[in-house]
Amino acid sequence: MVRHNWTRKVAIAGISAGCLVGQSLAGEYRNDTRFRDAVTAFVANSGQSAQASVLAKTAGGREAPLLQVATPGDTPIEARRAILLVGGIDSDCPATAETALDVITELVSQAHAEADGPAARLLHDYVIYVVPRLNPDGIERFFEKPQQSSRLNGRAVDDDRDGLVNEDGPDDLDGDGVISVMRVAEPGGEWMIDPEHPNLMRRADASKGEVGVYRILLEGRDDDNDGHMNEDGAGGVDPDRNWPHFYESGEIGVGAHQVSEPETLALARFVVDHPRIAAIIVYGRNDNIVSPPKGEQRDAAGVAYRDLHPDDVKLYAHISEKYQELTGLKRSSKGDPRGAFYAWAYAQRGIPVLATSVWAPEADKPDDAKPADTSDADVAEGAADDDEAQVENKPERRKKKDKSDDPEETDPVGLRVISNADNQAAHGGAPLAGEWRPFDHPTLGRVELGGVAPFATTAPAPEELDAIAKREATFVLDIADRLPRLSLRDATCKAIGPGVWEIELTLVNDGYLPTRIGAARLAECPPTIVRPDLPPERVLGGKRLERVPVLAGSGGAAKLRWLISGADGETVTFIAGSVIDPEIRVEVKLAAADKEKAQ
Amino acid sequence: MKLVRSSLIVGVWAVLASNATIAQDNYQFASKTPIAWDRLNDYDQVVQICRDLVAGYPDLLKMESIGKSVQGRDMWALTLNVEKTGAAESKPAMYIDANVHGNEVQGTETVLYTIWYLTKSYGKVPQLTELMDRTAFYFVPMINPDGRAYWFAQANTPHSSRGGQKPTDNDGDGLFDEDPPNDLDGDGNITQMRRLDPLGRWRENPDDPRIMVRVEPGARGEFRRYELLGNEGIDDDGDGDVNEDGPGGYDTNRNWPADWQPGFIQYGAGDFPLSLPESASVANFILARPNIAAVQSYHNSGGMLLRGPGVKYVEYPPADVRVYDRIGERGARMLPDYRYLVIWKDLYGVHGGFVNWTYEDLGIISFTNELWTARKYFGTDERPDRDDLMAFNDDLLFGQSFVDWHAVKHPLYGDIEVGGWTKTSSRVPPPFHLEEECHRNFAFTMFHAEQMPLLEFQNVETTALGPNLWRVRVDVVNRRSIPTVTAQAQKRRFGPRDSISINGDGRVVAGGEIKDRFLGPFEAVEHQPQRLWVNEGIPGDGLRGFQWIVSGAGPLTIRYDSPRAANIETRVEFK
Structure with missing residues (x-):
């Protein structure tokens, strides 16, 4: 087990153990320093119930914080089921870090406001772990000038393998503080102006006779004069493509190998070392709640499911309805499980994982079924990819992606999303690139700068953050209510011979979720074990350890039976539990009475 | 990579050429570090041998710890480099390791032999001197130090203990390593248990009572019937299963990043790639040395020169397969009892294997040699049968690799007998074969190293x-x-x-x-x-x-x- 060095709780006058304070939400984006201050303040204002530690120190030298939140109760914290909230893993979605910290702040406030309300029960019965900002290196780019959307962390990576690191990133050519999109009129270009939205671009469809006339790049120049534009910018590794499930080995930005980064390694160890984590909610670019995936594609070995296990599809569909009802979020960017944290935790650890983007920009057409998608980060990476292909002169190097699977491929990358006016509204009037502006490029000649601004499609306006956190907090409460709840019930004791007793017990799951979801059973998560607390020689019939691989939710039950030896009137304890399930006990009195109810 | 002046190499070569006649006439020159090659060495002894080699050849060898094992043992790496011809990182280098499986021990002796032979040959054997002048070698003789220490110090079966020693819950009861095998007679071997039982389904082979055979239905005559009760063990945790959660319980050689698959697809894979300190240390060592151009990993047993892929759905480019074939086929000639094989096709499927990672992710031509084969017992083409094994034990090993059945008390089963093959009986060569195994495998790696780019x-x-x-x-x-x-x-x-x-x-x-x-x-x-x-x-x-x-x-x-x-x-x- 990894021992976390929880920072000492800050003593605040007038706050006693377990006493919570109402805290208001920040309603803003906080840079690294301010975010860490906010974590410290949250802990200080949470009495004895919150502790903070450093989960990992990143390649960029920043700290990814870890919070543990639970009020004292009869059950020790390490014996409780846990819920893990993860935010800020996708640094093109900086709001998700705010959401993660704000959600737990909101829950603590609610627990303070209503001492026997659902939030108070949540913190009393469970432990909540929060990793609010897994990729602090990447998120800091949101606050830097020029502002640039990137999913990569701060590791120095030689993307184009020329022996130099980060030597040719995008450049703010026009000095407006933002890395915009650059379009270059060029015969054979893949892109055309969207006839419906003149400010937006989309890929030309030659099969319909459309002619591509533009090449799309991120704003920049060929800093190292190698013939390739922006092919080796700042960073890095995408911490949400660095996980072992459907890992895209050898691709740019996925890391030297799986869980290669300090922050992903630390989170992997944390999840592995905390098997009582019964649900994970990931706030990030991926979604599996608003649009639960339906495919049944398997991995190369033909065993693991790329998306959901078939047995879990209906559960997710039901939770999806509930989520949309609670949060009002009905559009999503879908999820890409390849190397993603949410997919790993679900498929390889068997944990119910709910991933949401917490916000989506307004659709450009209300009836547009297709989700609005992504940011110019895609253009950055896409452009680098194209250039790399040229560098390597091996276009077949890249695996052919299944386009139908990949929203980034089917949707015109981050450009055909919303009109400029919608942008302005979504960002509270913040200045955004929108109109295409001519610019004299040092090597390309006359180009135009514009397109959708960085973060326009992935970061809600600050004023929206509080409401998002409050909505997501209700969903945490909802999920907590759905976790498995085990009890040992209906104990019967029958004397079947001198000193020999037949005991029957039923293990029942009153929670909504099964004790092991489909993915958990496939991943061979250990079973729930039920055993009489007796020396082996007193168990005459039945198994000394009864293994219950799964109990369905909503009342799933397993009837268990033993023959044991014992004296009339003796009390025998039966214990159920596992590394996953908190321990429960029931005492059965050995008595000739036909039916002895358990206590 | 830094520059090596070609003139320097030429100069050294010229000096050596003049001494070549003398050197080749006498290959029985002594090492400054005498080592006996008729024995296997435990972890501490190997570390001492490494220190002695470094002390004998300080100009050629350096030794560093590249990490700690689960139980805190140092993972020692040795670098062999001729400094006067350039820094190690300026030359193409071969990485050689052994003992990723705890019980596959003799690869470590092969690595030590390699270091020993190379150091004593520098300046004396032109072919090897030239190779050492233009290349470097990295050796990690024990990449699973805990597994090696356990194999030597603890009682084992002929096939245990493969993994590392990180406590693991094999039976899902929340307890770790709580029911290992038990050495009932304290002889350092986990052999078989048998009990006299009038209803037993086994009997002694009339021709050799050490060998148990099934009772044929309808068998007549007077003979003792036995029940076989498995490996020595007592059900330490009283759960009704014997020896179901012994030390470790994973496979250090399924923990590497290439085509890594979780435990429910690949037994023993670990929680995620490089989740073990041993594999992570080795991976960091290799990733930090982009000059590594050849890899060799020593295992046992079966007499095989193995290359990937480990699974059917991974394909190797034909240009590289040609290189593999050239080296592998030559190796099969240098190791007459060995066969050059492809892992998934000729052996079994492997996800997350070491040489799969070094080739498939890093693009380094990499071999796994499975040292020692029973085909050598009597020089046969096929694996000998059980009578041959016993004959080898009796005629050449004077009965030393079989423990005769003898009585012990068992806490559950009462009066039983234990007996069977010793832990050294199967996977490691007897002492008189060890040096030849070391030498031929060493020679194969020299051929491989020789093929690094020039x-x-x-x-x-x-x-x-x-x-x-x-x-x-x-x-x-x-x-x-x-x-x-x-x-x-x-x-x-x-x-x-x-x-x-x-x-x-x-x-x-x-x-x-x-x-x-x-x-x-x-x-x-x-x-x-x-x-x-x-x-x-x-x-x-x-x-x-x-x-x-x-x-x-x-x-x-x-x-x-x-x-x-x-x-x-x-x-x-x-x-």
Whole structure:
């Protein structure tokens, strides 16, 4: 087990153990320093119930914080089921870090406001772990000038393998503080102006006779004069493509190998070392709640499911309805499980994982079924990819992606999303690139700068953050209510011979979720074990350890039976539990009475 | 990679050539570090041997700990490098390790033998001296130190204990390693248990009572019937299963990143790739050394030279398979009882294997040798049967590898007998075979190491094209079988690319590769002709030509840079 060095709780006058304070939400984006201050303040204002530690120190030298939140109760914290909230893993979605910290702040406030309300029960019965900002290196780019959307962390990576690191990133050519999109009129270009939205671009469809006339790049120049534009910018590794499930080995930005980064390694160890984590909610670019995936594609070995296990599809569909009802979020960017944290935790650890983007920009057409998608980060990476292909002169190097699977491929990358006016509204009037502006490029000649601004499609306006956190907090409460709840019930004791007793017990799951979801059973998560607390020689019939691989939710039950030896009137304890399930006990009195109810 | 002056190598070679006659006449020269090759050594003894080797050859050997095992043992790495011919990282290097499986111990002796033979041969055996002058070697003799320590110190079956010693809950009861086998008679071997039982289904073989055979239905006559009760053990945790959660319970050689699959697909894979401190330390060591151009991993047993893929759905590029075949087929000749095989096709499926990672992700030609085979017992082509095994035990080992059945008390089963093959009976060679195993495998790795890229310039030509305008052309030739960039390394984009650059007075007007030596113009690049990127490297036993058009008076220096070859440089004058 990894021992976390929880920072000492800050003593605040007038706050006693377990006493919570109402805290208001920040309603803003906080840079690294301010975010860490906010974590410290949250802990200080949470009495004895919150502790903070450093989960990992990143390649960029920043700290990814870890919070543990639970009020004292009869059950020790390490014996409780846990819920893990993860935010800020996708640094093109900086709001998700705010959401993660704000959600737990909101829950603590609610627990303070209503001492026997659902939030108070949540913190009393469970432990909540929060990793609010897994990729602090990447998120800091949101606050830097020029502002640039990137999913990569701060590791120095030689993307184009020329022996130099980060030597040719995008450049703010026009000095407006933002890395915009650059379009270059060029015969054979893949892109055309969207006839419906003149400010937006989309890929030309030659099969319909459309002619591509533009090449799309991120704003920049060929800093190292190698013939390739922006092919080796700042960073890095995408911490949400660095996980072992459907890992895209050898691709740019996925890391030297799986869980290669300090922050992903630390989170992997944390999840592995905390098997009582019964649900994970990931706030990030991926979604599996608003649009639960339906495919049944398997991995190369033909065993693991790329998306959901078939047995879990209906559960997710039901939770999806509930989520949309609670949060009002009905559009999503879908999820890409390849190397993603949410997919790993679900498929390889068997944990119910709910991933949401917490916000989506307004659709450009209300009836547009297709989700609005992504940011110019895609253009950055896409452009680098194209250039790399040229560098390597091996276009077949890249695996052919299944386009139908990949929203980034089917949707015109981050450009055909919303009109400029919608942008302005979504960002509270913040200045955004929108109109295409001519610019004299040092090597390309006359180009135009514009397109959708960085973060326009992935970061809600600050004023929206509080409401998002409050909505997501209700969903945490909802999920907590759905976790498995085990009890040992209906104990019967029958004397079947001198000193020999037949005991029957039923293990029942009153929670909504099964004790092991489909993915958990496939991943061979250990079973729930039920055993009489007796020396082996007193168990005459039945198994000394009864293994219950799964109990369905909503009342799933397993009837268990033993023959044991014992004296009339003796009390025998039966214990159920596992590394996953908190321990429960029931005492059965050995008595000739036909039916002895358990206590 | 830093530059090695080619003149230095030539100089050393010239000196050696004059001593060659003397050296070859006498290969029985002593090492400064005498080592007995008729024994296997435990962890502490291996560390001491390493220290002694370093003490004997401080100019050639360095030793460092690259990490700690689960139980806190140092993971020792030795670097063999001739400093006067350049730093290790400036040369192509071979990485050799052993003992990833705790019980597969003799690979470690093979690594030690390799170090021992090489160090004593430097300056005495021209062929090896030349190899050591141009290459470097990294050795990690024990990459699973806890597994080795456990195998030597604890009682084991002929096939345990494979993994590391990280406590693992094998039976899902929340307890770790709580029910290991138990050495009932304290003889250091986990053998079989049998109990007299009138209803038993086993009997002693009438021809050899040590061997248990099934009772044939309807068998007549007087004989004792037995029940076999499995490996020595007592059900320590009282759960009704015997020996179901012993030490460890995972496979250190399924924990590597290439095609890693979780435990429900690949037994023993670990929580995630490189989740073990041992594999993470080795991976960091290798990733930090882009000059590694050859990899060898020693296992036991079966007499095999193995290469990937480990699974059917992974394919190796044909160009690299040709290199593999050249080395592997030669190896099968040097190791007459060994066979050159492909893991998934000829052995079994492996996800997350070590040599799969070093080749499939890093593009390094990598072999796993499975040391020792029972085919050597009597020199047969096929594996001997059980009677042959017993005959070998009796006639050549004087009965030392079989424990005769003898009575012990068992807490559950009462009066029983234990007996069977010892832990050294199957997977490790008997002492009189060990040195030959070491030597032949060592020799195979020397052939492999010899194939690491060796570059030279050929056909350096300058032609006047006009006043102050010159054409410069050069061929870069690889004199060995392994390309500077394997097809797999290129496909997976591992490491910095090769490049050739031209520097000096004058302006490089154009430059590019000569795609066809006899036809057509060269392929002029659009940018930076003074440094050409050679993504595909220089092929094994092949060459690539380059050409520039330069204005100026010279002289110029042409230099070829490759992470997996010693860089070469040549000077061009215009006349």
